[in-house]
Amino acid sequence: MRLGFEPFSLPLVEPLGTANGELTEREGFVVVVEVAGQRGVGEATPLAGWTESLDQCASALARVSRFPDPRRALAPRGDEAFAGTPAARHGVALALADAAANRDRLPLSRWLGGAGGVEHVPVNATVGDGGVEATVTEATDAVAEGFDCLKVKVGARPLEEDVARLRAVREACPDVELRADCNGAWDRDTAREAVDALADCELAYLEQPLPATDVAGHADLRAYVAEVGGSVGVALDESLASTAPEVVVDAGAADVLVLKPMALGGVDRARTVALDAIERGVDVVVTTTIDAVYARTATVHLAASLPTVRACGLATADLLAADLTADPAPVSAGRIAVPEGKGNVPRSSTSDSA
Numbered sequence: 001m002r003l004g005f006e007p008f009s010l011p012l013v014e015p016l017g018t019a020n021g022e023l024t025e026r027e028g029f030v031v032v033v034e035v036a037g038q039r040g041v042g043e044a045t046p047l048a049g050w051t052e053s054l055d056q057c058a059s060a061l062a063r064v065s066r067f068p069d070p071r072r073a074l075a076p077r078g079d080e081a082f083a084g085t086p087a088a089r090h091g092v093a094l095a096l097a098d099a100a101a102n103r104d105r106l107p108l109s110r111w112l113g114g115a116g117g118v119e120h121v122p123v124n125a126t127v128g129d130g131g132v133e134a135t136v137t138e139a140t141d142a143v144a145e146g147f148d149c150l151k152v153k154v155g156a157r158p159l160e161e162d163v164a165r166l167r168a169v170r171e172a173c174p175d176v177e178l179r180a181d182c183n184g185a186w187d188r189d190t191a192r193e194a195v196d197a198l199a200d201c202e203l204a205y206l207e208q209p210l211p212a213t214d215v216a217g218h219a220d221l222r223a224y225v226a227e228v229g230g231s232v233g234v235a236l237d238e239s240l241a242s243t244a245p246e247v248v249v250d251a252g253a254a255d256v257l258v259l260k261p262m263a264l265g266g267v268d269r270a271r272t273v274a275l276d277a278i279e280r281g282v283d284v285v286v287t288t289t290i291d292a293v294y295a296r297t298a299t300v301h302l303a304a305s306l307p308t309v310r311a312c313g314l315a316t317a318d319l320l321a322a323d324l325t326a327d328p329a330p331v332s333a334g335r336i337a338v339p340e341g342k343g344n345v346p347r348s349s350t351s352d353s354a
């Protein structure tokens with residue numbers, strides 16, 4: 001039983017504009033385990049605001065790599081080994097899951113508990129902040145590539161500009177499912193104004209309109225939408241990094257949960273959260289923090305393992321200027337074919353398959 005980890009740094013092709021500023025590169029660790037001769041590869045790619053810092057992640061991985069058996073770190077009593085470091089837990093849990101799925105000769109989607117038979121996962125295109133013209137160009141390019149669901153980043157500029165952007169996208173792309181991700185940028189009044197101003201845009205949902213900790217505000221906003229006879233849903237993303245998902249669901253604060261396995265401490269944990277939410281009538285979308293190929297592919301497997309999932313935020317490989325190995329699950333016509341080989345990233349499709 002061995003566990004090692006190596007740092008990586010991958011630049012984005014161009015910065016992704018969000019209400020929290022620009023994301024320009026992704027740094028993290030490839031985690032490798034060997035269990036009874038079986039190799040497993042995981043990924044820990046922390047992102048400030050969603051997870052621990054890079055340094056905290058490295059410390060947690062170093063600590064667990066000195067365990068005689070790192071599997072103990074995932075056992076219920078060992079979970080404190082990862083307290084506050086969900087990205088580190090994600091990396092170790094994925095490496096161990098990959099090794100076990102390889103041993104059992106199952107694709108990760110099946111090893112996680114999926115029934116099988118899901119060949120594709122639908123995905124949304126991610127349209128960053130930009131002027132009206134740039135936003136419409138990105139949106140129409142995505143539709144031409146076959147996407148039928150678009151997520152537009154908003155909240156980085158005054159509401160009337162975001163309204164103009166979303167109206168222009170709706171006009172140019174009348175048939176798509178349209179979502180807007182505010183990354184917590186609005187206050188309660190602005191969010192209500194947005195619901196009114198966007199009533200004719202047929203938005204599927206507003207993602208994290210209010211700050212992460214304002215769970216009650218999101219419940220109030222849902223009540224407001226019902227009161228004015230609107231149809232826009234409320235999706236929560238950042239709130240799930242600070243508030244337990246069951247608390248969010250109990251509060252009636254979300255129509256949709258946006259689940260990021262890196263922030264939730266692993267695809268295994270994200271799957272538990274997803275199944276619980278679905279059972280309670282809340283939809284789920286799975287996405288990443290723009291992770292590299294191992295974590296992104298694991299999230300494709302997670303999506304495929306669920307009984308239902310809405311278009312996922314997994315069309316982000318092209319945002320990276322380089323990746324850790326060949327992509328076994330590229331986007332084609334707005335969806336991703338689920339890898340069928342054993343494990344997470346099947347060895348035959350990797351460039352380091354020696």
Ligand SMILES: O=C(O)CCC(=O)c1ccccc1C(=O)O
Pocket residue numbers: 047124125126151181183237287288289290312313314315316
């Ligand atoms: O969901 C998507 O379409 C892509 C992922 C994405 O938007 C994102 C990427 C990095 C950090 C945060 C977020 C987010 O959903 O807020």
Ligand SMILES: [Mg+2]
Pocket residue numbers: 181183207208237238258
């Ligand atoms: Mg989001």
